[in-house]
Amino acid sequence: MEDIKKRIDLLKSNLKKWEYEYYGLDNPSVSDFEYDQALKELIELEKKYPEFLTIDSPSQRVGGVISNKFEKVKHSFPMLSLSNAFNKESIQKFIDDIKKINNKANEFFVEPKIDGLSISLIYENGILIRGVTRGDGETGEDVTTNVKTIKSIPLEIPYKNNIEVRGEVFLDKKTFEKINLESDKKFANARNAAAGTLRNLDSSIVAKRNLKAIIYNIPNPEEHNLFKHSDVIDFLRKNNFMIAKESELCFGFDGVSKKIDWFYKYRQEIEYDIDGIVIKLNDLTLYDEIGYTSKFPKWAIAYKFPAEIVESKLLDIKITVGRTGKINYIANIEPVLLNNTIVSNATLHNYEYIKEKDIKIGDYVSLFKAGEIIPKIIKPILEKRRDVIEFNKPTNCPYCNSKLFKEKDEIDLYCLNEKCDARIIESIIHFCSRQAMNIEGISKSIIKKLYDENIIKIYWDLYELKNKKELIISKDLNIKYKSFNNLINGIEKSRTNSLERLIFALGIRHVGEVASKQLALKFKSLNNIINVSINELLKIDDIGDKMAISISNFFNENNFNKHLEKINKYQINTSFINEFNDIEIKQENTKYKNRIVLITGSFSISRNEIKKILTDLYGCKCVSSISKKVDLVIAGKNYTQSKVEQAKSLNIEIVYDEFWN
Ligand code: IVH
Numbered sequence: 244m245e246d247i248k249k250r251i252d253l254l255k256s257n258l259k260k261w262e263y264e265y266y267g268l269d270n271p272s273v274s275d276f277e278y279d280q281a282l283k284e285l286i287e288l289e290k291k292y293p294e295f296l297t298i299d300s301p302s303q304r305v306g307g308v309i310s311n312k313f314e315k316v317k318h319s320f321p322m323l324s325l326s327n328a329f330n331k332e333s334i335q336k337f338i339d340d341i342k343k344i345n346n347k348a349n350e351f352f353v354e355p356k357i358d359g360l361s362i363s364l365i366y367e368n369g370i371l372i373r374g375v376t377r378g379d380g381e382t383g384e385d386v387t388t389n390v391k392t393i394k395s396i397p398l399e400i401p402y403k404n405n406i407e408v409r410g411e412v413f414l415d416k417k418t419f420e421k422i423n424l425e426s427d428k429k430f431a432n433a434r435n436a437a438a439g440t441l442r443n444l445d446s447s448i449v450a451k452r453n454l455k456a457i458i459y460n461i462p463n464p465e466e467h468n469l470f471k472h473s474d475v476i477d478f479l480r481k482n483n484f485m486i487a488k489e490s491e492l493c494f495g496f497d498g499v500s501k502k503i504d505w506f507y508k509y510r511q512e513i514e515y516d517i518d519g520i521v522i523k524l525n526d527l528t529l530y531d532e533i534g535y536t537s538k539f540p541k542w543a544i545a546y547k548f549p550a551e552i553v554e555s556k557l558l559d560i561k562i563t564v565g566r567t568g569k570i571n572y573i574a575n576i577e578p579v580l581l582n583n584t585i586v587s588n589a590t591l592h593n594y595e596y597i598k599e600k601d602i603k604i605g606d607y608v609s610l611f612k613a614g615e616i617i618p619k620i621i622k623p624i625l626e627k628r629r630d631v632i633e634f635n636k637p638t639n640c641p642y643c644n645s646k647l648f649k650e651k652d653e654i655d656l657y658c659l660n661e662k663c664d665a666r667i668i669e670s671i672i673h674f675c676s677r678q679a680m681n682i683e684g685i686s687k688s689i690i691k692k693l694y695d696e697n698i699i700k701i702y703w704d705l706y707e708l709k710n711k712k713e714l715i716i717s718k719d720l721n722i723k724y725k726s727f728n729n730l731i732n733g734i735e736k737s738r739t740n741s742l743e744r745l746i747f748a749l750g751i752r753h754v755g756e757v758a759s760k761q762l763a764l765k766f767k768s769l770n771n772i773i774n775v776s777i778n779e780l781l782k783i784d785d786i787g788d789k790m791a792i793s794i795s796n797f798f799n800e801n802n803f804n805k806h807l808e809k810i811n812k813y814q815i816n817t818s819f820i821n822e823f824n825d826i827e828i829k830q831e832n833t834k835y836k837n838r839i840v841l842i843t844g845s846f847s848i849s850r851n852e853i854k855k856i857l858t859d860l861y862g863c864k865c866v867s868s869i870s871k872k873v874d875l876v877i878a879g880k881n882y883t884q885s886k887v888e889q890a891k892s893l894n895i896e897i898v899y900d901e902f903w904n
Contacts, residue, residue, distance in 0.1 A: 247288060251295045254285040258301035259399060263483045266395035266455065299370045299398040303391040306446030313376075313384035313442070319407065320462040320851050322361055322377045324538065325521065325545040331500055334522065337544045338496050341524055344533050350525035352472045353502040354490040356545050357457055358434045358518040358583065359413030360441055362386075364396060364458070369403045371396065376441065379677060389441055392450035395457075395485040402482050406467060410458030410484070413437050415514045418453050432584040433516050455515070458484040463851070464527050465867075472525045489513060492525060507548055516583045519547040531867035550611040554624060555579040557608050560591060560634050562641045566669035566750055568657040570637065570647060572597065574608070574620055582612050589618045593654050594636045603631035640665070667701065668694050670750050674702035678756050679748035680737040684729035692720045702748070703809035705734050738813060741820035742769060749806065751797045753790040761786070762794075769810070769817035773798045821860075834898075835861040838874040841890070844882030853877070869893065 261278050265271040282301060289296045296302070328334050341348050361377040374390025375383040390396055393412065414422070419433035430436035440452045458479050461467060469475050473492050480486050489506070493499045499522055506520050524533065524542040533542045555576040563571045572591040579586060589610050591597050602608060606623035639646055640658035642665035647656040658666060671690050675682040682705070693699045696718055698711060708715065709731045715722055722730070737744075743763035747756055754762075761783050766772045772794075780791040797803060810817060840863045842850055857863035866873060869889040876890040876897045890897055 244292075247292055248295055251285065251288050251292070254281050254288070255297075255300055257281055258285065259397065259483075262301065262394050263397065266485045267397075267480070267483050269488070298372070301398065303388075303398065304394055304450060306388065306392045306448070306450035308388040308446045310388065310444045310446075312444070313386055315378075315382050316373070316375045316385050317382050318363060318375065318378075318380070319849070322363060322380045322383070322409065323535075323540055324380070325543055326536070326539040327519070328544050328546045329549075331503070334499060334503070334544065334546055335496050337522070338499070341529075341533055341542065345526075345529050348524055348526055348529055349495050350471075350473075351493050351495075351499050352476070352490060352523045352525050353493050353499055353506075354459060354521045354523070355487050355506065355513060355517040356519040356521045357411040357413050357487070358432075358516040359411040359437050360434070361409060362390065362412045362441075362456060363407055363409045363462075364390065365405075365407050366400055366402070367405045369400050371398050371400075384442070386441055388446040389443065389449040390456075392446055393454045393456050395455045397483040400482040400484075402467075402478075404467065407462055408458050408479065408484065409460040409462060410456050412441055412454050412456045413515045414440070414452065414454060416516065417514070422452060431586075434583075456485060457487050459487065459490075459521075470526070470528050472523050472527060475527070503546055510548070518582070519545045521545050528867060531865055534864060551582050552609050552611045552621065553579050553581050554607055554609050557602065557604055557606050557620070557623075559604055560597070562637055564640060564642055564658050564663060564665040564669070566666055566673050567752060568659055568663065568666055570640075570656040570658065576608070576610070579610075581610065581618055586610075586612075586618055589620045591620055594656065595654050597634055598636075601625075602634070603628075604634055605629070605631035642666075664694070671699065671702045671705070673750055674748045675705070676748075678744075680740055680744055682733045682737050684726065684731075684733035689720070689722065689730070692718075696720065703806075703813065706738070706809075706813040706815075708734060738815050739820075740816060742767070742816070742818055745769065745810075745815060745817065746772070749797070752793045754794060758783075758786055758790060763819040767819045773803075835863060835875070837862045839864045839866060839872050840875045840877060841866050841869060841873050841886065842877045842879070843886045844879030846879040850879075869895075 258278065258281055261271065261273050261281075265278075282304070285300065286302045286305065289300065289302050328337060338351070363375045363377070363383065364371060365373040365375070371391065372387070373385060374387045374396070376386055377383050390412075391398065414433045414437045416433060419430070419436055422436055423429055430439065436452075437454060440449055440454055443449050459476070461469065461475050461478070464470070464472075464475050467478070469478055476486055476490065489509075491502055493502045503520055506517070510517055522544050524530070530540065530542045533540075535541060555578075557574055557576055559575040561573045561575060563573055565571060570593075572593065574589040574591050576587055576589055589608075591602065596602075600620075600622050602620060602623050607627040608623050609621045610618045611621060612618045637647060637656065640660065640663055643658065643660050643663040645658055645660040645663065648659050649656050660666070668691055671694065672687050674680055675685050675690065685705075690699070693708075693715075698708070698715065698718075699705060712727060716724065716727060741763065743756075743760040746754065746762055746769075747759035762772055765783055766775065775795075777791045777795050780786050780794055781788070786794075809815075835857060838861070840857055842853055842857075842865060846853060854865045857865055869876075869886050871893055873890070873893075873895050876887065876895055878887055878897055878899050887897060
């Protein structure tokens, strides 16, 4: 028995070493055959002696577990995305803005922007215990069994403190081509194939696809005594992670600019698709001070290469109607490869654009992608023009046939018929969307089918679906018992959403996600908002005349009573839900309002949660280094002595309590 355990341990440690040599060092010392033989032997031994099977065993790499769904997991730190720069001037501005805050900041880490999917990996005592997808940035899905099949992700690392690392899962170009050749289902690009694979419920399929992962981030580096991004990368390398070997530390704008040119020149030679370059300030201790916009950090930016321009044939122009009635023009083109993706649709803005550019059906056209998912048509290639058909300006809605309307001074055409099927379907899709009521288990196609079958006629009807199980399943809607239950769960859950989601979901003209959140935060309940005057609305940041009038009209129209009836009938929550409900926050406490705060030491909840409370609820700016600008220092257990001493010498107020007490 002792011998068997020894043999298993040896196989495990050899396999782990070989995986690291192959993926981490790019320098294998054994052949694939030798690796496969050892893995086979290990699997057989573990089958015979299951008492020796451990969660970090390389045998987990072959998968086998079939899940029925992935559990939702809340990220301990939000997974952020990056703002984009499309030219070097924006990079210069990015650097200048940082220098305005700290003149000495001059080192930038320049990395490839891997076109894959972000992943968060959690290690406890050096053992990989969880892998979670990005999801919406706040909550992701637990894909641990799939992640364990990715050989470039170590199952065990030398560092034994609990740690979370983040990076990108991808398929390299060669593997992608192979998969697309072999499988019936063709993916548009390597990223889609990787996404489909990572979320596959059968982990043995994932194991066969040979995903890889490059790691580039630790969300709380300072807690692991890492103060530079280059140190983070060294740390990751030493802990057997695959890192992007093309990355480089660069100095000032000139250094960054040279490296950008280098990446542009050699991008085809990199083994995976990249969709740009990421530039990160190397000094992590300045991150808090440099801060964040509502969506992105200001200490990093993604540089996108100049747009690729390709040609294709314009087969047709289709008209669609949005939920506000706006008419959109979609070009159907012959499928063409653009920025690593096969595209068959492109946007044409509006009729004036089509006319001005003299675009005709049957033309060869040039197109490009400018950051958006759907590409744009630039112009027709007149030299190639043969048989073409003029595209005529629409006069009537293609769905309800009502006369289209154009506001004075506006370019776009609108269908004003509120009963237009296309508009209603779009409004239901919007209501269910991730940013609005976030109804899981529903899709655009289900919504369309339910609408076409007369089962739903307005988004409120969704809340009646639970009583129509037999009817829905009996119709040929491709909704089975299980998906029906998921659908109902998703719908029921949405009744308890916080107010801002409901406001956004109602589809009030001009009111986006940010304004919805501000309204909810300020007025706390739908009832309060209904009676608010335009003047009061205008006092809110970001709410201008147009929006204020639109909000006021929406709530004062007769139609709104019908909405209100449904909201009451289906008991949909109409109050703002404070995410931090378990912590009693004294809102009237003005001590924290709009101040620059430094937090040091530890508290009963994580520092990140405290920061979120301070920024979201009190409008504070949280910084990590002491300066005259700081208004308040909050010192928890084991606070950094020097920070508190400096605060004292600068006469900065210090709060020693847990601040919400
Ligand atoms: S850093 C706050 N570095 O790009 C820092 N992201 O648009 C967050 N990505 O969601 C990301 N390569 O999925 C970073 N070298 C890299 C990256 C990278 C690819 C992805 C990542 C992120 C998205 C941001």
